[in-house]
Amino acid sequence: MVERYGPDTLFWDHGTSPVLTHDFVVMARMHKGESWLAAFDKATGDLAWKVPRNYETPVECDHGYSTPVVIDFQGEESLLTWGGEHLTIHNAKTGKLVWSCGGFNPEGNKLWPTIATPVVVGDVAVIAYGRNDRGIPRLHGVRLDGAGDVTATNRLWDRDDIGTFVPSPVVYQGKIYLVGDKGKVTCFDPATGKTIWEGAFPKHRSRYYGSPLIAGGTLYAPREDGIILVADIRDGFQLLGENDMGESVIASPVPGPGRLLIRGTETLFCVGK
Known part of the structure; x- marks a missing residue:
């Protein structure tokens, strides 16, 4: 180009x-x-x-x-x-x-x-x-x-x-989900713009740059310091876990059949069951 x-x-x-x-x-x-x-x-x-x-x-x-x-x-x-x-x-x-x-x-x-x-x-x-x-x-x-x-x-x-x-933002089952730059999570109605529920990942100085992924009712959000935050969003917000990839992650996670691809600054990770 x-x-x-x-x-x-x-x-x-x-x-x-x-x-x-x-x-x-x-x-x-x-x-x-x-x-x-x-x-x-x-x-x-x-x-x-x-x-x-x-x-x-x-x-x-x-x-x-x-x-x-x-x-x-x-x-x-x-x-x-x-x-x-x-x-x-x-x-x-x-x-x-x-x-x-x-x-x-x-x-x-x-x-x-x-x-x-x-x-x-x-x-x-x-x-x-x-x-x-x-x-x-x-x-x-x-x-x-x-x-x-x-x-x-x-x-x-x-x-x-x-x-x-x-x-x-990410779309899931007709609703839109935002993960803000500091980890605030909002689910809202796209037709009206009205909030359905709000949640938040644990406070941290690192920002969120990669876009979130939702698969099977589970939200995956990469934080800049390499922590992948996971939450159940099927009925409101419930934090499930934090996964340290050991290096910075600013790319968006990508789904595959039974797999999750996560690209760090040095490594491409493939996560399965």
Whole structure:
């Protein structure tokens, strides 16, 4: 990407991950400078399409680390993309912009990069923004319908009391779960934004950077110091255990058949029964 399209200006380098559509592998670059969403042939790497994604924002608010999400939008395979203070939907075959929602930082706050990836339940997208790590959380619910600029019509709810800066939210059985940067856990209804229950992992100076995973009613949350926190979330919050991997963990755990993959700074762990 750097050789072909020039260096990025991101303070923390590329943080977004590639995502696969039916035909392509898609990458986003959102930074101060030319920002874009691009699709490449899976086999050859040839460019299939590349569309600009440039917005005027306060300092660092145009820096984006979140990963596009493949969704079905009005019967078409589409890419839900968050960054530059705008949530957009692009046709996956052509890259054409078909839907856009802004207005996520009306106060014009500076130093708000987009990190957490949006999650979708039905026709509702939930966007974590703000600086939860500095006590300035923002959480938004947006309805995914209509066309064009829906900023004035599709905002369902907004909250400024809970959020997450780095870990992405996770969906489980129609509800959304947040693990905040300091270990606060919140379960809420995506349609209304209302909290269902709250819990918290033990207080610690280390932060949470990897995104949580839920499998079989159990939540796994990696902490920066290498502790994997485990909780039962089937009926509220119940802490089950703390597992020390012996090295720092900032990556998100990945499930496999009867397995859990955890990547530390030096080691890839595969955990089974």
